[in-house]
Amino acid sequence: MFAYIVRRMFQSVIVLLVVGLVAFSMFRFVGDPIDNMLGQERTQADIDRLRSELGLDQPFPVQYFKFLQGAVQGNFGVSYRQGRPVSTIIAERAPATLELAFVSGVLAITLGIALGVFTAIRRQGVAANVIMTVSLIGVSLPTFLIGILLIYIFSVELDLLPSFGRGETVMIGNWSTGFLTTSGLKALILPAITLGLYQMTLIMRLVRSEMLEVMRADYVRFARARGLSDRVINFRHALKNTLVPVITITGLQLGSIIAFAIITETVFQWPGVGLLFINAIQFVDIPVMAAYLMLISVMFVTINLIVDLLYYAIDPRLRVDARAT
């Protein structure tokens, strides 16, 4: 077990290093940050001075190495755009993204499972068919369109919910939360729906098809034959067995909710790390882009590591194999 973990950790570190190298080799194609940093009146001498100060005249492996040197010591450099330490900026922005991801994750899981079970049980019902049709919208419409649509309906036409921002936030230590104010909670609704809709429909369809499968299984028929009530059959026996693949998918999707909040955050001017990243790309803010990409890859690698370890714990065959080799 221990050797397995060490081996996986070692692989993860290599993945991270490669991600960083690829990222740094790409930055030159994003553009040149110098023009954004200096005013219209800059001279060639200013450009050369700043470029060498920032080390942008060095080949990218050298830049990458310097970044790694700093990163190992917890120093991600200074944002070209804001002139402030990247670690401070990301720490300020992370709560917004994490809260949004949490709410849309919860929304996606609870509604996804509930609707999935409903549509599986009432397969022929009108309501189930309507839900299935509507869910197609969730899968097929791009996120930004859903966001704009929601803003148009709920902010402009009905005037119920705010169209942008996070509302009032409260600081708990270093964590700014929108959960404790009315305006904060209202501001969460539209972005959370926008971000979670795709995941919700995905989980719903997954639960539905798994459920339909399980309902045909022998043990469910036996349960019926024993005269158990529908409720016990549906929720105690069928749903439980449905959840194994659902949990796997959900774990991986949680990562992508955080990583791909970029579009939702841009549409709703949600002050999270996704919006930060978009701004960084436009400005060619290399330190912020590098730190963000590394952070996201650390997250994915960690989630995958945990998933692998869970498999190891769940699936006895893996352990037997490991011992045999």
Added chain:
Amino acid sequence: MILRNLMIAASATALMAASASAETLRWARAGDSLTLDPHAQNEGPTSALAHQIMETLVMRDHSGALVPSLATEWAPSEDNPNIWVFKLREGVTFHDGAEFDSEDVVFSLDRARTPDSDYKELLASVKEVRATDKYTIEIETDGPNPIMPNNLTNMFMMDKGWAEANNAVKVQDYEGGEDTFAAKNANGTGPYMLVSREPDVKTVLAAYDNYWGKNEFPLEVTEIIYTPIQNAATRVAALLSGEVDFIQDVPVQDLERVASADGLDVRTAPQNRVIFFGMNMGDADLANDNVEGKNPLSDVRVRQAMSQAINRDAIKQVVMRGQSAPAGMIAPPFVNGWNEAMDSSTTDIEGAKALMAEAGYPDGFSIQLDCPNDRYINDEAICQAAVGMLAQIGITVNLDAKPKAQHFPLINNLETDFYMLGWGVPTYDSEYIFNFLVHTKGEKYGSWNGTRYSNPELDAKIVALASETNLPERDKQIAEIWQVVQDEQLYIPIHHQVLNWGMKSNVGTVVEPEDSPKIKYFTLN
């Protein structure tokens, strides 16, 4: 402990909400100010926010005229033409109560001249700034500089004592890895004080009670809440739903929507920015064309033909939905040296074809046009329109549109033969245009001149403008330089951009050509 912090924070928010009176202006635009350090970034949204908090010696009012701010009068010294004397306003205090005097001006201008400052080029001719008494300063330049005050309209004044006490004497740089105090805090003499700021999220300003201009300006807005909203559709939605009172950058396709909404107005004015194409006329052969051994753009007839082929009215109607003013010269109309006759242009396809034939290109040629796609209003669409128009005279244009961060280096590194550029003139004087766009590209001048045009005689004339103190003579020189620029068809002007501000109907303001609202002039009724 956590609970207690929470309660304090919650009650503070409640208090703030209660004190927000009816005179709040909620203001949104696409980008946030990058820093509060007044000398670190010479960039539109950054100085627009700084103008509410800090002040300059002289400023431009809503009409673009130069008016007194922290200086009450200014003139060249009678004894020495290289010296400008500024009399400072008395009885002005900074937000922390400190008095404003000549010491602060010397400190601020010296700070703006340090290598990390983004404003040092505007002060490049300054030799020394000195205080002669508490309310008089002298700026000595290395030659007479007739338009010195024009360079000071974004040169913000800081308190020397405050900067020293807070370790903010140095302009913020990217090396230190630490927050500069001045990047997140501000202590100005301006009409509004900084209450709170979260970069890219929200900045709150409140009226400063001891502001010197209490009786001079309307000052009807007592609180400003500034929020950047990047996405254009969301920004318009926020105005339509009443969550903000005033937005800059209304996209042209939404103008109708905003203007027709109840209680909302769109106000429009020409912007201090002209859009044009530049051409490589200097190189012997072009890398990005299909003509071997020679450069078609070096022939003035080809450049004139290209200009005549562009139908600026069509671009205005179709691409800009009426929101542009066709241009014939690369100076916005407010600029000293602009004249109406030069700023007109005609479309003449037949004449253009004749010119092409005369120049030896009856069948045209092909060339690559480099264009930004996230910098100017509908920039890529303008280029697309130009591609079709140039095809009419046989020029096959391959359009390459890129983000600005990739486009501008092409111009700086002379890697493009045909490109789009936009230019604003903060000094409102033609010299600024000549220095950057007409003078031969070199260390000090011509840094944005991607045309490879080099005319030593003209260069000498441009350099001489800086120290010509006889203003009528100077204007004559400017007119002569413009004549050369026009005759040589150095650039192909397209149009002057138009600014659109959207706001609640009760917000009273005119649109400023600099796109930099000064809220102290706003009225609410």
